[in-house]
Amino acid sequence: MRKIKKGDQVVVLAGKDKGKQGTVLRVIDNKVIVENINIVKKHTKANPQKGEQGGILDKEMPIDASNVAVYNPNTGKADRVGIKILEDGRKVRYFKSNGEVVDI
Numbered sequence: 001m002r003k004i005k006k007g008d009q010v011v012v013l014a015g016k017d018k019g020k021q022g023t024v025l026r027v028i029d030n031k032v033i034v035e036n037i038n039i040v041k042k043h044t045k046a047n048p049q050k051g052e053q054g055g056i057l058d059k060e061m062p063i064d065a066s067n068v069a070v071y072n073p074n075t076g077k078a079d080r081v082g083i084k085i086l087e088d089g090r091k092v093r094y095f096k097s098n099g100e101v102v103d104i
Helices: none
Strands: 009-012 021-028 031-034 039-044 055-060 068-072 077-079 081-085 091-095
Touching: 009 031, 009 077, 068 091
Parallel strands: none
Antiparallel strands: 009 021, 009 068, 021 031, 039 055, 068 077, 081 091
16 A cells, blocks of 8 residues: 555655645656646657647656655644554554544
8 A cells, every 4th residue: 555645635845846735646656746846848849740739848757755745634734644454454544643544
């Protein structure tokens, strides 16, 4: 079970976008793509056969999962996440600071 999943609200802990918040769009191995975080300029060549225009595009690049933390709405800060098994046998993620379950 992953500690960071698609759709999570996260806070960037390190890098040029430190302190910014965003939603996880995609998880790739140990990297995550966060909405409007780690934006780079990509120079693309036009491809008339596919109908693509050339130019300079803004693109979101992956950021290492260790550089983001899940946002805890109760405390209003980034929080570490752990995994525990409930009495009914389900695996759930929980915030380490207050023990509250992330997944419901």
